Amino acid sequence: QVQLQESGPGLVKPSETLSLTCAVSGYSISSGYYWGWIRQPPGKGLEWIGSIYHSGSTYYNPSLKSRVTISVDTSKNQFSLKLSSVTAADTAVYYCASSFSYFDYWGQGTLVTVSS
Amino acid sequence: EIVLTQSPGTLSLSPGERATLSCRASQSVSSSYLAWYQQKPGQAPRLLIYGASSRATGIPDRFSGSGSGTDFTLTISRLEPEDFAVYYCQQYGSSLSWTFGQGTKVEIK
Numbered sequence: 412q413v414q415l416q417e418s419g420p421g422l423v424k425p426s427e428t429l430s431l432t433c434a435v436s437g438y439s440i441s442s443g444y445y446w447g448w449i450r451q452p453p454g455k456g457l458e459w460i461g462s463i464y465h466s467g468s469t470y471y472n473p474s475l476k477s478r479v480t481i482s483v484d485t486s487k488n489q490f491s492l493k494l495s496s497v498t499a500a501d502t503a504v505y506y507c508a509s510s511f512s513y514f515d516y517w518g519q520g521t522l523v524t525v526s527s
Numbered sequence: 528e529i530v531l532t533q534s535p536g537t538l539s540l541s542p543g544e545r546a547t548l549s550c551r552a553s554q555s556v557s558s559s560y561l562a563w564y565q566q567k568p569g570q571a572p573r574l575l576i577y578g579a580s581s582r583a584t585g586i587p588d589r590f591s592g593s594g595s596g597t598d599f600t601l602t603i604s605r606l607e608p609e610d611f612a613v614y615y616c617q618q619y620g621s622s623l624s625w626t627f628g629q630g631t632k633v634e635i636k
Contacts, residue, residue: 447625457564457572457615459625470623473528506571512619513562515583517571 413438415507415518423501423525429494433507433518434487441465441485445510448481448492450503451520458503462510463490497525529554531616531628539636546603548631550616555596560619563592563601566630567612575614576601603633611635 419431433446440446447462461471463481471479475494483490494501502525508514530553540546550561558579564572574583576592579599589604603610616628 449627456630457566457617457627459627462623462625472624508571510625512560512625513574513577513617514564514572514625515574515577517573520571 413509413516415509415516417505417507417518417521419521419523421522421524423497423523424527425498425525426496429492429497429501429505429523429525431492431505431507431521431523432489433491434489435509436488438509439485440483440488440490445470446481446483446490447508447510447514449506449508449514450501451506452500452503460492460494460505499525501525528622528624529556529618529620529626531618531626533614533616533628533631535631536629537632537634539634540606541636542606542608544606546601546606546610546633548601548603548614548633550594550599550601550628552597552599552618556599556618556620558595561592561594561599562617562619564615564617565610565612566615572615606633 414436416434423429445462448460461481478495480493504520506520507518509516532551534549561579563576566572580592613630
């Protein structure tokens with residue numbers, strides 16, 4: 412069974428870069444799947460941030476594209492998210508997930524608060 | 528970009544009742560690329576339905592999905608206490624993008 416675990420700072424200052432990593436176990440990233448990031452502001456719905464294919468091809472939400480970078484490290488079996496120039500509006504629970512056209516395995520999520 | 532609109536925003540029902548949740552797309556969506564999720568407070572979403580009508584592993588048969596084109600439905604035939612949660616639809620687009628609806632909350636009446 413695929414398991415995913417997010418890690419990274421829980422507090423980021425405005426204008427700085429949010430960085431998160433998703434460690435994958437039970438499956439080799441290089442074997443296939445898309446690997447994605449989804450976020451959920453407190454009390455609100457789900458927003459897809461972007462995804463990376465195991466080959467390294469990336470796909471981003473147009474509304475966030477200018478600030479997002481997703482990368483994969485197959486040697487560590489993990490993938491990462493960087494979101495630059497954050498504001499309070501980026502405060503959310505960030506999830507990583509595996510997907511084809513649907514997201515089948517999810518991490519537990521990590522709350523990132525943007526505040527000085 | 529395809530926009531998914533879910534209705535109603537909140538559904539107030541009693542255990543044992545039937546729940547019908549709607550997801551309407553701004554453009555036609557391939558049935559193969561429409562999914563439904565359940566989310567309980569403090570938990571990650573859980574995949575219920577993929578391909579518009581296929582139940583994910585371990586999902587009870589009281590959950591069913593249907594629809595095509597721009598109109599999709601999630602039906603819970605008889606609500607169990609553990610079914611009260613928020614439900615999201617999601618589509619996968621030809622431009623390699625994923626979009627969620629805004630969610631429907633099913634609450635106890």
